[in-house]
Amino acid sequence: MAAATFVVLDLETTGTSATDSRITEVGAVRWRGGEVVDEFSTLVDPGVPVPASITLLTGISQSMVAGAPPMEEVLPRVLAFLDAEPGTALVAHNAPFDTGFLKAACERHGVDWPGYPVVDTLRLARAVLSRGETRNHRLATLAAHFGVPVTPTHRALDDARATVGVLHGLIERLRPMGVSSLEELRAVTKPPTRAQRAKRHLAEGLPEEPGVYVFTDARGASLYVGKSKNLRRRVRAYFTAAENRQRIREMAGVVEGVTPIVCSSELEASVRELRIIAERKPPYNRRSRSPERACWVKLTTDAYPRLSVVRTVEDDAPHIGPYNSEREAEQAREALLQAFPLRQCAHAFVPLGEAAPRVLTVGGGRWTGACVLAQMGRCGAPCDGSESLAGYTVHAGAARAAMTGDPAAVVEVHTARIAVLADELRYEEAAGVRDRLTAFLRGARRAQRLAAIAAVPHLVASRRTGAGWETCVVRHGRLAASAVLRPGTDPAAFLSSLVATAEYVPAGHGPSPNAVPAETELVLDWLTDPATRLVEVEGEWTCPLRSAEAHTEMTHWAHGRASAQ
Numbered sequence: 001m002a003a004a005t006f007v008v009l010d011l012e013t014t015g016t017s018a019t020d021s022r023i024t025e026v027g028a029v030r031w032r033g034g035e036v037v038d039e040f041s042t043l044v045d046p047g048v049p050v051p052a053s054i055t056l057l058t059g060i061s062q063s064m065v066a067g068a069p070p071m072e073e074v075l076p077r078v079l080a081f082l083d084a085e086p087g088t089a090l091v092a093h094n095a096p097f098d099t100g101f102l103k104a105a106c107e108r109h110g111v112d113w114p115g116y117p118v119v120d121t122l123r124l125a126r127a128v129l130s131r132g133e134t135r136n137h138r139l140a141t142l143a144a145h146f147g148v149p150v151t152p153t154h155r156a157l158d159d160a161r162a163t164v165g166v167l168h169g170l171i172e173r174l175r176p177m178g179v180s181s182l183e184e185l186r187a188v189t190k191p192p193t194r195a196q197r198a199k200r201h202l203a204e205g206l207p208e209e210p211g212v213y214v215f216t217d218a219r220g221a222s223l224y225v226g227k228s229k230n231l232r233r234r235v236r237a238y239f240t241a242a243e244n245r246q247r248i249r250e251m252a253g254v255v256e257g258v259t260p261i262v263c264s265s266e267l268e269a270s271v272r273e274l275r276i277i278a279e280r281k282p283p284y285n286r287r288s289r290s291p292e293r294a295c296w297v298k299l300t301t302d303a304y305p306r307l308s309v310v311r312t313v314e315d316d317a318p319h320i321g322p323y324n325s326e327r328e329a330e331q332a333r334e335a336l337l338q339a340f341p342l343r344q345c346a347h348a349f350v351p352l353g354e355a356a357p358r359v360l361t362v363g364g365g366r367w368t369g370a371c372v373l374a375q376m377g378r379c380g381a382p383c384d385g386s387e388s389l390a391g392y393t394v395h396a397g398a399a400r401a402a403m404t405g406d407p408a409a410v411v412e413v414h415t416a417r418i419a420v421l422a423d424e425l426r427y428e429e430a431a432g433v434r435d436r437l438t439a440f441l442r443g444a445r446r447a448q449r450l451a452a453i454a455a456v457p458h459l460v461a462s463r464r465t466g467a468g469w470e471t472c473v474v475r476h477g478r479l480a481a482s483a484v485l486r487p488g489t490d491p492a493a494f495l496s497s498l499v500a501t502a503e504y505v506p507a508g509h510g511p512s513p514n515a516v517p518a519e520t521e522l523v524l525d526w527l528t529d530p531a532t533r534l535v536e537v538e539g540e541w542t543c544p545l546r547s548a549e550a551h552t553e554m555t556h557w558a559h560g561r562a563s564a565q
Contacts, residue, residue: 027156
């Protein structure tokens with residue numbers, strides 16, 4: 001915290017609405033290590049009348065701002081003050097008010113809001129101060145409570161100076177609770193429990209390196225697994241006011257030890273975390289505990305293929321997914337069935353044979369070369385004996401192509417249907433069609449990306465970091481080795497050693513044969529980062545030109561991030 005730089009900001013405005021009102025005064029104080037480093041203050045011509053009620057409250061009149069610079073001149077100066085030192089945190093009392101006005105000003109003048117980390121002293125005070133300790137959490141009340149020598153006057157610089165004193169007082173209150181970094185300060189919502197404070201010693205002696213940490217109980221059983229760039233700092237945060245998750249606060253009562261696993265890179269730490277969670281299923285982890293519950297949509301390999309929702313990938317049949325729920329997998333299956341007339345039942349077939357057709361007796365009737373349920377009118381698929389194997393194979397091939405390559409056929413059918421339903425004002429039905437299409441595209445995109453890297457038997461890539469070149473060996477989509485090439489090391493000898501000691505990974509079936517899909521996706525994200533450089537590649541790493549990746553914008557429909565036009 002001592003190294004962090006804070007810019008404490010206060011604004012005076014013509015009203016409370018960031019949309020309709022304007023800024024009349026800006027005051028800011030740069031504060032670091034308990035000392036004021038710099039100050040900034042200016043009146044602003046709002047371009048609109050200053051209401052009499054605002055003049056009565058702040059003392060800022062229309063005549064005072066008449067000769068002040070307009071916001072288009074002040075805004076660059078304010079942002080320059082905030083940007084003067086990297087990593088600066090913006091502090092304000094009731095911060096959403098001040099940041100809301102600044103964001104609105106940026107939008108009006110065509111400036112991108114930089115997205116500074118924000119500390120709200122009002123929220124901190126509500127979390128830290130005991131009930132009844134102060135009569136309210138107004139700035140003037142808190143300034144008096146902490147003995148701040150500057151009295152708030154509803155003028156920007158005075159109020160910013162008072163907020164500095166309040167921030168200092170709150171930090172001092174939080175220091176005994178173990179809050180010692182900006183990240184922990186921003187996460188504070190309520191004081192730590194007694195159990196949390198009693199377990200702070202568990203972070204002592206842990207390395208300040210990237211890796212995985214495993215919380216254990218008195219019997220050594222795993223309770224929770226996580227990862228961090230800095231093991232000691234992250235573990236310490238669990239026993240401070242920065243940790244506000246109820247289940248983790250409960251865990252503090254039973255945790256007895258922490259096992260650190262130092263990793264050479266952040267990617268290795270992320271992968272090891274996934275593997276340990278999937279293996280041990282710690283009770284206080286919620287994410288990634290049961291990758292075996294994922295669902296896939298499979299096109300079977302029998303003579304008359306059908307679409308099936310399965311839990312495992314056991315052969316080289318086309319699969320899309322994985323899906324987190326059976327419902328979403330079923331939506332994807334329905335999308336494919338809407339586009340391709342495939343059979344929908346799992347009952348036995350008697351294929352049509354031109355040379356020697358077979359006759360069945362079912363329910364008193366005689367049927368030739370057909371699915372039993374189709375003949376009885378209980379199956380909507382075209383397997384009632386009216387289509388030859390050759391004709392059915394065409395439909396199955398088109399479905400296979402949509403799953404593994406170009407999904408245009410599915411997209412065209414569904415977008416046309418959505419347009420018709422929208423024209424008829426049947427919006428709920430259109431939303432259902434949209435959801436089925438997006439489920440299919442999400443699964444197809446995931447499977448195609450996974451399958452592409454899973455087909456590569458050996459790949460080495462490297463990315464520059466502060467410690468050197470982070471280098472990873474990936475085999476069939478699985479992280480096989482990871483290390484950092486540090487300055488002064490022979491690159492050829494380093495690479496030869498890393499490759500020779502990397503894990504052997506055999507080829508397998510499906511889009512993610514040797515790792516859980518989440519691990520392969522972590523590897524993919526790392527590989528596709530613009531800073532990553534390929535060193536060695538055996539085989540080909542390619543994706544279809546016209547693949548589900550080309551329809552990514554459609555996968556956002558259901559989340560409101562893109563229109564369904």
